[in-house]
Amino acid sequence: MTKPIVEYKDVHKSFGDVEVLKGIDLDIFPAEKIAVIGPSGSGKTTIIRMLMTLEEPTDGDIIVDGKNLWKMEKNGKMVEADEKHLREIRGDIGMVFQHFNLFPHMTILENCMTAPIHVKGENKKEVKQRSIDMLERVGLGDKINNYPSQLSGGQKQRVAMARALVMRPKIMLFDEVTSALDPELVGEVLEVIRDIAKNDDMAMVLVTHEMDFALDVADKVLFLDDGVIAEQGSASDVIEHSENPRVQEFLSRFRG
Amino acid sequence: MEDILSISQELSRGLFVTVSILIASSLLAYFMGFISGLLRLSKYTLVRKLTGFYIEVFRGTSLIVQLFWLYYAIPMLFGIPLGSNWIIGVIAIGLNYGAYLSEVVRGSVEAVDNGQTEAAIALNMSSYQKMRYIILPQAIRMMLPEFGNYTIQMLKGTALVSLISLNDILYYGNILRSSNLSQAPLIYLVILIFYFVLALPLIFLTRKAEDISKKGVAN
Numbered sequence: 001m002t003k004p005i006v007e008y009k010d011v012h013k014s015f016g017d018v019e020v021l022k023g024i025d026l027d028i029f030p031a032e033k034i035a036v037i038g039p040s041g042s043g044k045t046t047i048i049r050m051l052m053t054l055e056e057p058t059d060g061d062i063i064v065d066g067k068n069l070w071k072m073e074k075n076g077k078m079v080e081a082d083e084k085h086l087r088e089i090r091g092d093i094g095m096v097f098q099h100f101n102l103f104p105h106m107t108i109l110e111n112c113m114t115a116p117i118h119v120k121g122e123n124k125k126e127v128k129q130r131s132i133d134m135l136e137r138v139g140l141g142d143k144i145n146n147y148p149s150q151l152s153g154g155q156k157q158r159v160a161m162a163r164a165l166v167m168r169p170k171i172m173l174f175d176e177v178t179s180a181l182d183p184e185l186v187g188e189v190l191e192v193i194r195d196i197a198k199n200d201d202m203a204m205v206l207v208t209h210e211m212d213f214a215l216d217v218a219d220k221v222l223f224l225d226d227g228v229i230a231e232q233g234s235a236s237d238v239i240e241h242s243e244n245p246r247v248q249e250f251l252s253r254f255r256g
Numbered sequence: 257m258e259d260i261l262s263i264s265q266e267l268s269r270g271l272f273v274t275v276s277i278l279i280a281s282s283l284l285a286y287f288m289g290f291i292s293g294l295l296r297l298s299k300y301t302l303v304r305k306l307t308g309f310y311i312e313v314f315r316g317t318s319l320i321v322q323l324f325w326l327y328y329a330i331p332m333l334f335g336i337p338l339g340s341n342w343i344i345g346v347i348a349i350g351l352n353y354g355a356y357l358s359e360v361v362r363g364s365v366e367a368v369d370n371g372q373t374e375a376a377i378a379l380n381m382s383s384y385q386k387m388r389y390i391i392l393p394q395a396i397r398m399m400l401p402e403f404g405n406y407t408i409q410m411l412k413g414t415a416l417v418s419l420i421s422l423n424d425i426l427y428y429g430n431i432l433r434s435s436n437l438s439q440a441p442l443i444y445l446v447i448l449i450f451y452f453v454l455a456l457p458l459i460f461l462t463r464k465a466e467d468i469s470k471k472g473v474a475n
Contacts, residue, residue: 054374083383091380101375105393114389115379167379 003066005030005170005203006051011060013046020046022227023060028171031201035214035235038224039250044207047224048173051205052095053086064089065170091119094169098176100156102148108135108159109144112166120167127166134162138192154185158192165196172196174206186210193217211254215239223247259439263446266432270425275454277342277414277424281349282407288354289403293361307358314355320416323348327420345417353410360402364395397469404462408455415451425450 004027013021020043028034036044049055051062053069062069071078072085103111112131116122135144138158148156157177164172174193178186190213197204197217208214214221214235221238223231223246231244242248295307314322326344331337338344368391376386418427429447433440 052374052378054377087380087382090377093378095378097371097374097378099371101369101371103372103375103390103394105397115381118385118389119380119382164378 002029004028005065007061007063008047009061009063011047011050011062012058013043013050013055014058019058020227021057024229026222026229028203028205030170030203033197033204033217033219034206035218035221036205036207036224037209037211037214037221037238037250038230042224043227044224045175048095048175048205048207051171052093052173053090065092091167092170093173094164094167094171095173095175096157096160096164096177098180100148100153100160100180102156102159102163104148107145107147108140108151108162111148111159112163115163116166131162131166134166135159137195138162139188152185153181154188157181157189161189161192161196165200169202171203171205174204174208176207176209178208178210209254211239211251223250225250259442260446263429263432263439263443264450267425267428267446267450270423270428271450273342273417273422273424273427274411274414277345277349277417277422278407278411278454280346281353281414282410284346284350285353285357285406285410286403288351289357289361292354292358293365296358296362297365310351311355311358314352315359319348319352319413320419322352323416323420341417341420341422344420345414345422349410349413349417353406353413357403357406360399360406361395364398364402365391367398368394400465400469401462404458404465408458408462411455411458412451 006026006028008024008026011021011024012019024043024047026047036047038044046055050057051064051069056070061071067089068078068081069086069089070081072081073079102108103114106114109128109131112134113124113127116127116130117124132141132144135141138161140155140158140162143151143155148159151159160177177193178189181189190210193204193206194213194217206214206218216235218235220232221235222229223238223242223244225246231238231242231247233242238247239251242251292307292310295303296311298304298307323345326338326348327341338347372390372394373386376390381390414424415426418424418430421427425447429443433443436443
């Protein structure tokens with residue numbers, strides 16, 4: 001049996017007095033596609049933000065490729081990770097955000113090229129070709145010299161995906177990537193994710209409200225409720241056949 | 257008309273001092289503004305506190321008193337000669353406006369949307385890379401108009417150096433007036449025009465800067 005690439009071990013997270021995550025245990029396997037669903041405020045986004053090192057867990061461990069993400073050994077003791085330690089581990093992880101977060105002062109080609117060149121020190125010519133290929137793959141080959149402000153929301157989100165993919169992550173995180181889009185632009189973004197999910201062998205974790213999409217793409221669905229994983233299983237088990245009343249109540253709001 | 261010409265001729269002898277002090281003190285102010293503005297954002301409390309002390313002292317006291325401190329008090333108290341009058345003028349104006357500019361720098365860096373920082377982390381950038389490639393290029397666009405405004409103010413502030421007997425435009429104007437009291441209104445009118453003409457390119461550059469800053473920033 002293959003080993004998980006990410007393990008959450010009893011992970012808790014509080015913001016002030018509010019405990020958002022109350023003990024998360026989760027294994028993510030290489031190439032696995034996981035959809036995280038649940039009511040807003042249930043802590044879905046926080047789960048992946050901790051893996052991207054944007055939030056520090058209050059308690060518990062996150063193990064990436066056998067290494068503890070938020071703790072490191074120093075003089076025989078486990079201490080809080082410093083930036084160097086975090087950077088060593090998070091290089092394998094990429095993320096796409098709800099609000100795109102493209103760099104507005106760079107063209108979309110430069111958006112894709114900056115990290116491979118400056119962070120990984122890769123050859124500029126090679127990075128440029130790879131970035132162009134990736135932008136063509138997401139359907140933006142004719143826009144490489146445009147600035148983000150000249151693009152629609154759907155196009156921006158596709159650039160954001162290309163930018164993350166050029167870094168060749170082993171794990172890609174998607175944080176409600178269609179929530180900020182006009183309804184008619186959602187399809188083009190989901191299409192690209194579907195393409196990535198089918199053809200790339202990285203692990204993917206998608207926080208989403210698109211149930212049909214989750215059903216189509218995900219190997220595993222987690223239903224998060226009130227800070228715990230209330231239900232998990234194959235997409236059809238959770239979305240179509242769950243007997244958990246909370247899941248049914250949540251899903252009924254989508255079926256209308 | 258002839259009077260105006262002869263007054264202008266006399267005043268222009270101070271042009272070099274005014275302009276050279278403006279250039280040198282703005283460079284010093286920009287430098288101090290950047291350094292202390294960024295230090296204000298340091299994760300070390302002591303660094304933030306010390307920088308804050310510099311900023312508040314120089315913002316909270318008058319420029320002319322600072323000038324006199326550097327010129328009269330410090331050399332007397334500590335026996336440290338701070339160099340020529342020109343250097344003292346540059347240091348006083350540069351440190352004073354550097355304190356104001358540091359707040360502009362700090363404010364602009366903080367105004368860059370937090371999503372930019374998160375995107376930089378998601379691309380595994382170090383703190384330095386994040387600052388250098390993502391945050392500063394955007395923050396600088398936002399700073400430009402304020403830097404322009406403060407540079408215009410610095411130009412006007414340079415007139416104070418006439419009080420530590422530096423031969424700038426105002427100094428020559430005052431000399432001229434003391435030997436020709438009836439011409440005082442005309443002399444001061446020409447001085448105003450001198451400063452205004454010097455400020456014109458700065459005003460123009462500030463407008464340009466405002467246009468630039470409107471583009472290419474996430475906030």
